[in-house]
Amino acid sequence: MAAPTKICSCPAPADQDRLIQFTNCRLVRGHQLLRDDLWVRDGKIINPEPIFFDEQSKAHSRIDCGGAIIAPGYLDLQINGGYGVDFSYDTDTIEEGVAKVARGLVKSGVTSFCPTLVTSPSDSYHTILPRIPTAVPEGAGILGIHAEGPFINPQKKGAHPENCIQTIDKGLSSLESTYGSLERIKIVTLAPEKVSDPQVIGQLVERGITVSLGHSMASLGDGERAVKQGATLITHLFNAMLPFHHRDPGLVGLLASDAVPSGRTVYFGIISDGVHTHPAALRIAYRTHPQGLILVTDAISALGLEEGVHHIGQLPLEVKQGKAFIAGTETLCGSIAPMDECVRIFRRATDCSIVYAIEAATLHPAQCLKIEKQKGTLDFGSDADFILLDDELRVLSTWIAGRRVHQTAA
Amino acid sequence: MRLVILETSDSVGKWAAKYVMKRINDFQPGPDRYFVLGLPTGSTPLGMYRELIEFYKQGKVSFQYVKTFNMDEYVGLPRDHQESYHYFMWHNFFKHIDIEPKNVHILDGNAADLVAECNKFEDLIREAGGVELFIGGIGPDGHIAFNEPGSSLVSRTRVKTLAQDTLEANARFFDNDMSKVPKQALTVGVGTVMDSKEVMILITGAHKAFALYKAIEEGVNHMWTVSAFQQHANTLMICDEDATLELRVKTVKYFKGILRDLDEGALQEGYTN
Numbered sequence: 001m002a003a004p005t006k007i008c009s010c011p012a013p014a015d016q017d018r019l020i021q022f023t024n025c026r027l028v029r030g031h032q033l034l035r036d037d038l039w040v041r042d043g044k045i046i047n048p049e050p051i052f053f054d055e056q057s058k059a060h061s062r063i064d065c066g067g068a069i070i071a072p073g074y075l076d077l078q079i080n081g082g083y084g085v086d087f088s089y090d091t092d093t094i095e096e097g098v099a100k101v102a103r104g105l106v107k108s109g110v111t112s113f114c115p116t117l118v119t120s121p122s123d124s125y126h127t128i129l130p131r132i133p134t135a136v137p138e139g140a141g142i143l144g145i146h147a148e149g150p151f152i153n154p155q156k157k158g159a160h161p162e163n164c165i166q167t168i169d170k171g172l173s174s175l176e177s178t179y180g181s182l183e184r185i186k187i188v189t190l191a192p193e194k195v196s197d198p199q200v201i202g203q204l205v206e207r208g209i210t211v212s213l214g215h216s217m218a219s220l221g222d223g224e225r226a227v228k229q230g231a232t233l234i235t236h237l238f239n240a241m242l243p244f245h246h247r248d249p250g251l252v253g254l255l256a257s258d259a260v261p262s263g264r265t266v267y268f269g270i271i272s273d274g275v276h277t278h279p280a281a282l283r284i285a286y287r288t289h290p291q292g293l294i295l296v297t298d299a300i301s302a303l304g305l306e307e308g309v310h311h312i313g314q315l316p317l318e319v320k321q322g323k324a325f326i327a328g329t330e331t332l333c334g335s336i337a338p339m340d341e342c343v344r345i346f347r348r349a350t351d352c353s354i355v356y357a358i359e360a361a362t363l364h365p366a367q368c369l370k371i372e373k374q375k376g377t378l379d380f381g382s383d384a385d386f387i388l389l390d391d392e393l394r395v396l397s398t399w400i401a402g403r404r405v406h407q408t409a410a
Numbered sequence: 411m412r413l414v415i416l417e418t419s420d421s422v423g424k425w426a427a428k429y430v431m432k433r434i435n436d437f438q439p440g441p442d443r444y445f446v447l448g449l450p451t452g453s454t455p456l457g458m459y460r461e462l463i464e465f466y467k468q469g470k471v472s473f474q475y476v477k478t479f480n481m482d483e484y485v486g487l488p489r490d491h492q493e494s495y496h497y498f499m500w501h502n503f504f505k506h507i508d509i510e511p512k513n514v515h516i517l518d519g520n521a522a523d524l525v526a527e528c529n530k531f532e533d534l535i536r537e538a539g540g541v542e543l544f545i546g547g548i549g550p551d552g553h554i555a556f557n558e559p560g561s562s563l564v565s566r567t568r569v570k571t572l573a574q575d576t577l578e579a580n581a582r583f584f585d586n587d588m589s590k591v592p593k594q595a596l597t598v599g600v601g602t603v604m605d606s607k608e609v610m611i612l613i614t615g616a617h618k619a620f621a622l623y624k625a626i627e628e629g630v631n632h633m634w635t636v637s638a639f640q641q642h643a644n645t646l647m648i649c650d651e652d653a654t655l656e657l658r659v660k661t662v663k664y665f666k667g668i669l670r671d672l673d674e675g676a677l678q679e680g681y682t683n
């Protein structure tokens with residue numbers, strides 16, 4: 001039946017007092033799809049029960065979701081750019097660049113992201129980091145920077161420029177002098193076998209930074225040592241690390257390691273663009289350690305653009321046949337599959353539940369960054385960043401702080 | 411008294427919902443003329459609430475000019491506890507319909523002064539002009555609301571200590587842990603419900619059969635407090651076949667005969683007394 005927006009007869013309140021009730025929907029809540037309404041006010045998801053019994057208010061508007069699924073908005077912890085913007089390269093226009101990506105990402109259901117900087121010269125970090133916007137109106141929220149490098153292993157540099165790779169000679173002060181300031185950094189990817197100072201990882205974690213292991217030749221022992229020191233994330237599992245070996249499983253072995261401190265979860269980003277990780281590898285990772293799995297796009301500047309030559313970091317790249325390579329080579333240098341596509345591909349490959357596929361891109365990344373009270377769920381009190389999806393997990397609309405920022409054309 | 415015997419407990423919920431809808435619509439409530447409804451909780455009325463929500467969604471009934479008074483609430487249970495009657499009513503009824511929050515009244519089992527809370531409830535009912543239709547269920551011990559055996563038949567809204575039968579019946583909702591079951595409740599009195607213009611009692615299941623027998627085939631007795639409604643001018647009891655198991659065949663035949671003799675149309679819409 002047609003159910004138009006209904007307004008009650010109370011006087012129209014100020015925007016932040018408007019109580020909105022989303023009905024005729026299924027919510028991702030409590031690890032299930034529940035038939036229940038979503039109540040939003042002042043940019044937060046709220047508990048309607050005290051509103052009814054204590055405040056004695058009704059909704060100012062009711063929105064019929066037509067049976068859609070309401071999921072928390074996706075969090076992307078690794079994205080290098082998009083829509084022609086390269087966060088590491090476009091230093092002069094970084095503010096507009098981040099804003100352009102933030103506004104573009106909402107189309108794929110992403111409501112929060114970590115702009116990622118690949119291995120770059122120190123100058124780049126000093127210039128770029130302070131200028132990354134903290135918020136973009138009508139755009140996905142910025143959780144902080146993911147500094148993927150420069151403290152990586154040159155043998156696993158992937159698409160990163162070797163001449164910018166650095167070593168941590170003076171502990172934390174090496175990082176501070178390279179990056180300029182740690183303030184805007186949320187995640188650091190480093191190669192643990194290149195970190196001799198056992199304090200560094202712990203010091204980064206103390207500053208609220210998530211330490212991720214990647215672009216590394218680490219053995220499982222190296223990885224376990226780093227995890228004991230506080231590392232909690234692995235950067236794009238399988239890519240830019242030693243392959244699983246049955247006598248030394250390497251970083252991949254962390255998914256089944258018995259040396260992880262109890263109560264701690266090791267999370268791992270995985271790119272399910274249909275290119276970077278074979279479906280069987282996706283399944284192995286999913287089956288081995290489902291609670292740690294995080295979907296990332298690792299998307300590059302060509303996300304959202306057509307075939308041709310573009311830029312990443314310090315090197316040119318080429319998009320051909322839906323894949324992105326370092327120009328003139330067959331080395332993959334990043335994904336151009338948007339997050340909602342990654343979620344769908346992952347679900348098809350693993351045959352997981354709708355709820356799990358969504359949690360891999362929402363709850364798990366939020367838990368990894370320890371922000372699950374504000375992001376990544378539809379729990380009462382969390383930020384009203386959510387998406388409406390159909391049963392095929394295609395994005396119908398995207399909402400940030402309770403306001404619609406994107407609606408897919410019918 | 412009219413006893414309407416239907417096939418299943420589902421039929422009871424649906425019939426009751428149709429009746430409530432008809433009564434509200436016939437009353438033609440408006441901003442100066444509220445329909446005052448007394449409401450129960452429990453598994454039997456759940457079916458009725460589901461149907462009423464459907465009717466509301468289909469645009470057949472509105473609760474905009476309806477005031478409600480629930481029968482009871484546990485003492486000391488947090489309002490958002492899964493077993494509280496506030497929780498039941500919010501999740502199973504109020505959040506799905508268009509009733510005004512200020513027209514909803516449920517006793518507050520966490521009030522600082524429980525006696526004052528009960529007295530205030532009586533005042534609110536009086537101010538609302540009295541209850542037009544009070545809906546209730548029946549306990550296995552024949553109680554209405556939490557008017558346990560021995561409750562005065564002229565009682566008013568008050569604090570009651572729950573009987574052992576009731577605690578045992580409730581244990582299944584509290585992990586079968588007797589220590590978690592609330593021992594007291596606030597409840598409307600038998601007299602409070604008797605004051606309403608019409609009383610509708612829903613009785614389903616074989617485990618209620620003996621209580622139904624005691625309520626309608628034996629005398630008025632404070633040990634089976636539902637029996638008090640033998641002395642109300644407009645009592646309507648809706649039950650399923652299983653609930654009639656302890657009744658005399660003659661009683662069942664008499665009431666079924668009345669339904670059979672009414673034409674279908676009248677049955678669908680309710681009954682005339």
